[in-house]
Amino acid sequence: MSAMRKQPPFFTTTPSSSSYSLPPFNTPLTPAQLDAAFQKCLDLQNAGVTLHSKRPFAALLLAPDKTSVLFTHLSISHVQHAEAEVARLASIHYSQEYLWDCTLVSTWEPCAMCTGTIYWANIGRLIYAASEEELNKLTGAGNEENMTMSLPCREVLKRGQKAVEVLGPVKPWDDRVIRESGKWWKKHAVQKEKDVNGSREPELDSDYSAADLQSSIDWLS
Numbered sequence: 001m002s003a004m005r006k007q008p009p010f011f012t013t014t015p016s017s018s019s020y021s022l023p024p025f026n027t028p029l030t031p032a033q034l035d036a037a038f039q040k041c042l043d044l045q046n047a048g049v050t051l052h053s054k055r056p057f058a059a060l061l062l063a064p065d066k067t068s069v070l071f072t073h074l075s076i077s078h079v080q081h082a083e084a085e086v087a088r089l090a091s092i093h094y095s096q097e098y099l100w101d102c103t104l105v106s107t108w109e110p111c112a113m114c115t116g117t118i119y120w121a122n123i124g125r126l127i128y129a130a131s132e133e134e135l136n137k138l139t140g141a142g143n144e145e146n147m148t149m150s151l152p153c154r155e156v157l158k159r160g161q162k163a164v165e166v167l168g169p170v171k172p173w174d175d176r177v178i179r180e181s182g183k184w185w186k187k188h189a190v191q192k193e194k195d196v197n198g199s200r201e202p203e204l205d206s207d208y209s210a211a212d213l214q215s216s217i218d219w220l221s
């Protein structure tokens with residue numbers, strides 16, 4: 001028996017005769033449509049951070065007219081990312097044929113999980129403002145809040161059988177997204193440092209003051 005076990009080659013995907021082996025029939029977005037889409041997406045992300053205590057990620061889905069917004073989503077958990085949630089919602093409500101002419105827009109390059117969901121939902125076009133590489137720089141290595149992967153969406157899509165069109169990063173929106181998102185990551189890093197150093201006040205239920213807590217401790221002792 002050979003000690004060296006031969007590794008099977010990757011399953012090679014060759015363009016098939018499927019109608020999804022070619023890019024969407026839909027024409028690309030005009031610069032004005034791109035600006036409008038990114039502005040909406042960044043506004044959504046900023047509202048998510050300031051009003052809803054969400055992390056700085058947002059995604060939306062444009063109809064084939066490249067202007068109407070069909071769905072929007074924020075990042076709601078570590079496994080429910082904005083882009084994947086939009087793609088799932090879209091796949092429930094619309095046919096694959098229709099979605100092939102739709103465009104998913106996101107502030108950040110979708111991770112491997114989200115890119116896979118976009119692929120399976122059959123959304124034909126993906127546009128993002130800032131790259132995964134920039135996100136990694138922003139979050140920093142070993143950041144448990146977001147253990148950013150190093151697997152560009154194009155690498156994921158290259159292994160598929162569909163010609164999903166990708167545009168990104170896009171200037172000047174990448175800089176804007178990095179700047180806006182950076183505020184949250186900086187604040188989060190400072191807060192984490194405080195937690196680690198123990199200088200943070202204990203979290204109290206809003207109905208209880210520190211004095212209330214102290215009196216109950218006194219009573220217990």
Ligand SMILES: [Zn+2]
Nearest residue numbers: 081110111114
């Ligand atoms: Zn993701």
